[in-house]
Amino acid sequence: xxxxxxxxIFYIALVGVWQLVAYAKIWPPYLFPSPKSVLDALVxxxxxxxxxxxxxxxxxxxxxxxxxxxxxxxxxxxxxASSKLLEETVGGLIVSxxxxxxxxxxxxAILWFGLTExxxxxxxxxxSLLSVTISMEAARHQIPKIxxxxxxxxxxxxxxxxxxxxxxxxxxxxxxxxxxxxAFAWRSLISGEMIFxxxxxxxxxxxxxxxxxxxxxxxxxxLIVAIGVVVDVFIFRFIENRLNERWGTGVAA
Amino acid sequence: xxxxxxxxxxxxxxxxAGTVTAGMNxxxxxxxxxxxxxAPPPLAPVQAKVWLKGVSQTYKTQNGTPLLALDGIDLKVxxxxxxxxxGPSGCGKSTLLHLIAGLQSASTGEVxxxxxxxxxxxxxxxxxxxxxxxxxxxTVRQNVEFxxxxxxxxxxxxxxxxxxxxxxxHLADFGDSFVHQLSGGMRQxxxxxxxxxxxxxxxxxxxxxxxxxxxxxxLLHDEVERLWSETGRTIVFVTHNVREAVRxxxxxxxxxxxxGRAKKEFAxxxxxxxHIEEPxxxxxxxxxxEDLRAELNKSLxxxxxxxxxx
Numbered sequence: 001x002x003x004x005x006x007x008x009i010f011y012i013a014l015v016g017v018w019q020l021v022a023y024a025k026i027w028p029p030y031l032f033p034s035p036k037s038v039l040d041a042l043v044x045x046x047x048x049x050x051x052x053x054x055x056x057x058x059x060x061x062x063x064x065x066x067x068x069x070x071x072x073x074x075x076x077x078x079x080x081a082s083s084k085l086l087e088e089t090v091g092g093l094i095v096s097x098x099x100x101x102x103x104x105x106x107x108x109a110i111l112w113f114g115l116t117e118x119x120x121x122x123x124x125x126x127x128s129l130l131s132v133t134i135s136m137e138a139a140r141h142q143i144p145k146i147x148x149x150x151x152x153x154x155x156x157x158x159x160x161x162x163x164x165x166x167x168x169x170x171x172x173x174x175x176x177x178x179x180x181x182x183a184f185a186w187r188s189l190i191s192g193e194m195i196f197x198x199x200x201x202x203x204x205x206x207x208x209x210x211x212x213x214x215x216x217x218x219x220x221x222x223l224i225v226a227i228g229v230v231v232d233v234f235i236f237r238f239i240e241n242r243l244n245e246r247w248g249t250g251v252a253a
Numbered sequence: 254x255x256x257x258x259x260x261x262x263x264x265x266x267x268x269x270a271g272t273v274t275a276g277m278n279x280x281x282x283x284x285x286x287x288x289x290x291x292a293p294p295p296l297a298p299v300q301a302k303v304w305l306k307g308v309s310q311t312y313k314t315q316n317g318t319p320l321l322a323l324d325g326i327d328l329k330v331x332x333x334x335x336x337x338x339x340g341p342s343g344c345g346k347s348t349l350l351h352l353i354a355g356l357q358s359a360s361t362g363e364v365x366x367x368x369x370x371x372x373x374x375x376x377x378x379x380x381x382x383x384x385x386x387x388x389x390x391x392t393v394r395q396n397v398e399f400x401x402x403x404x405x406x407x408x409x410x411x412x413x414x415x416x417x418x419x420x421x422x423h424l425a426d427f428g429d430s431f432v433h434q435l436s437g438g439m440r441q442x443x444x445x446x447x448x449x450x451x452x453x454x455x456x457x458x459x460x461x462x463x464x465x466x467x468x469x470x471x472l473l474h475d476e477v478e479r480l481w482s483e484t485g486r487t488i489v490f491v492t493h494n495v496r497e498a499v500r501x502x503x504x505x506x507x508x509x510x511x512x513g514r515a516k517k518e519f520a521x522x523x524x525x526x527x528h529i530e531e532p533x534x535x536x537x538x539x540x541x542x543e544d545l546r547a548e549l550n551k552s553l554x555x556x557x558x559x560x561x562x563x
Contacts, residue, residue: 150386153354154451155376155403164399168390247389248433 033215041215042222050204051223057199058189059227061117065124066185070178073129077136078162087137094133102127102188106195120192120200127188128181135177139170172243179236186228300368301329302487303353303455308362309512310348322348324512326362330455330489335481337490337498339545340508341552346491347383349513350457353489354380366455376400379448380457383464385440387432393443394419394428400451418446421480438469442476449484456481458490462497471529474500478525495538495545500529507544510551517544 015035022034029037045051080086080094105126109119143166151165193202201220208216243249310323322345330336340346351357352364355374364371366378379400387396397415406414419425422442432440441461448456458477462470478501481488492498498505505519519541523533 146382146384146386147388149356150382150388151399152356152374153380153386154400154447155374156399157374160403164402165388168388171390243390246391246431248431 030212030214033218037215038218038222041213041219045204045216045219051220054199054201054204054220055223055227058193058201061120061124061200062185062189065121065189066128066182068121069125069127069129069132069181069185072125073132073181074136076129077133078140078166080133081137081140091137094130098130098134102184103191103195106192110196115196115198117198119196120189120198123192124185124189128185131177131184132181135174135180136170139173139177140166142173143169172247172249175236175240175243179232182231182236183228186224186231190224301365302332302334302367303330303489304328304365304368305349305352306363306365308349308352308359308364310345310352310357311360321512323352323359324514326513326515328506328515330487332487333485335488335490335501335503337492337502337505338508339492339495339498339505339541340513341510341545341549342493344508344510344548344552345513346493346508347459349508350380350459350489350491353455354378354457356380376404376451377453378455378457379451379453380459381444381448381461383459383461385444385461387440387443387447389432391432392428393424393430393432393435396432396443397428397447397450399447404451414450415446418450421449421483422446422476436469437465438473441465441469441473445477445480449480449486454487456486456488458488460492461490463492463494470497474529475526477501482525495541496529496534499523499534499538499541500527505541507541507548510548511555516548517541 019035022029022032026032033041042051076090076094080091102123105123106119109122113119113122147165147169148161151161156164189200190202190205193200194206195202201224205217205220205224208214208220305326305328308323308326309321312320312322314320326349338346338349348357352359353366353371355364355371355378358371366375371378388399391399394412394415397418398411401411401414415428416425419428422445424439424442424446427435427439427443432443435443444461462473465473474497477488480486490498490501495505499521502521505521506515507517507519508514509516519537521537523537527534
């Protein structure tokens with residue numbers, strides 16, 4: 001509770017300083033809006049449903065792109081971990097590609113898929129695919145041998161060994177990569193939407209810029225952060241807690 | 254199923270004689286005389302539950318030189334026998350169990366179970382690993398049900414059987430717990446229940462009680478002995494603890510240090526129940542221990558020699 005109180009005080013103070021700076025009118029309000037006008041922008045954005053629609057559109061793209069990259073990254077990472085040849089070739093490529101911001105794929109994506117939703121989803125996939133792949137590979141390597149031996153001993157093999165033993169055994173390791181993949185996908189999506197306009201939160205943000213409406217820009221920025229936090233707390237932390245409870249890990253943390 | 258195949262085969266033979274063509278109704282309606290006369294020859298009696306025939310196993314070490322772990326092991330385990338294998342660490346005891354379990358295949362020689370060569374893992378031979386290998390992502394009950402799930406048993410039967418075996422190892426109230434919530438002795442019992450639940454012919458145990466305190470181990474000895482006599486399974490039990498072997502086994506086989514060869518065999522004809530602290534167990538252990546000591550010295554000499562090299 002003490003922690004919560006400290007955090008509350010911090011954020012109240014932060015808004016207070018913001019309010020003071022805005023009140024001092026060092027910069028004109030269209031460059032530095034007050035907390036009140038940002039709040040108004042949030043309220044009116046939700047009131048006319050434009051934020052809700054943007055969130056729905058963005059989340060749909062995220063789910064498609066992220067889901068696809070989990071699927072592809074899982075298969076790719078697992079294959080890389082199981083084959084020395086793939087590890088030396090594809091594995092190396094994947095690690096080096098990670099230094100490429102995924103938004104760099106957008107020009108190619110637009111050429112390949114046109115100005116369609118597919119182009120955006122491609123960028124989202126490229127954003128999270130690599131970290132999912134790498135963490136799947138690492139997780140596969142770190143599964144203690146005894147689990148697969150015990151699984152085979154009890155009659156699992158091939159696909160059933162993968163689904164019933166290898167996958168659950170790698171989940172705690174994998175989760176870190178899935179979390180990171182989500183964060184990368186989320187950033188890639190917003191960047192993509194900002195450049196190539198078609199609904200979504202990124203576009204609402206750019207609209208605010210075009211209309212010189214900084215309150216709206218900041219309101220959308222707050223929304224983007226809030227959604228990230230909500231997903232982290234309600235989805236990933238929930239899964240993490242369940243895993244910790246099962247494995248008996250991280251109890252001290 | 255087997256009967257149906259026999260009848261079907263007879264039907265085919267009959268049709269080959271040119272009288273009737275084999276139909277969907279198989280051989281079930283053929284004249285009784287024909288079925289009776291063509292009864293299959295009785296199966297040859299099973300000679301041994303597990304039969305290791307001249308089994309050797311070679312490993313590649315890190316620097317590339319081959320290491321002979323097991324050398325020409327000839328061993329028969331009778332149905333329902335409790336066989337203990339003792340030897341110093343590095344004598345290939347675990348390898349032996351892995352070979353029977355089908356998790357590895359022998360470099361030379363053959364492993365037969367029920368007179369059939371072992372070709373891979375099978376739920377008729379369940380190995381309890383030294384580190385157990387319980388699945389931490391499953392509850393105790395789900396762990397026990399795992400093998401049955403792989404066998405394709407339906408949920409109701411799995412539930413029922415898991416409950417039965419959990420009761421057998423006195424863990425009926427812990428079905429919904431996770432593995433990390435249990436004590437070492439309880440985990441051992443989960444592993445036992447999980448192994449027994451697939452109702453294997455042969456139970457292979459790889460130093461299962463090495464990490465336990467003496468009291469827990471004594472209790473588990475009683476438990477294993479009871480389960481063995483209740484279920485009539487064949488058990489191959491590997492340990493480096495001679496007293497444990499004498500406490501549990503019908504027969505103790507002593508392996509030599511690298512390469513593992515069967516050095517000596519001891520029939521343990523002490524009446525059951527036995528206790529590990531009993532004088533008769535101690536006396537017999539003493540005899541075996543003398544033979545084992547020579548091997549232990551070799552094992553230690555080998556370890557020390559590595560030390561000097563460094």
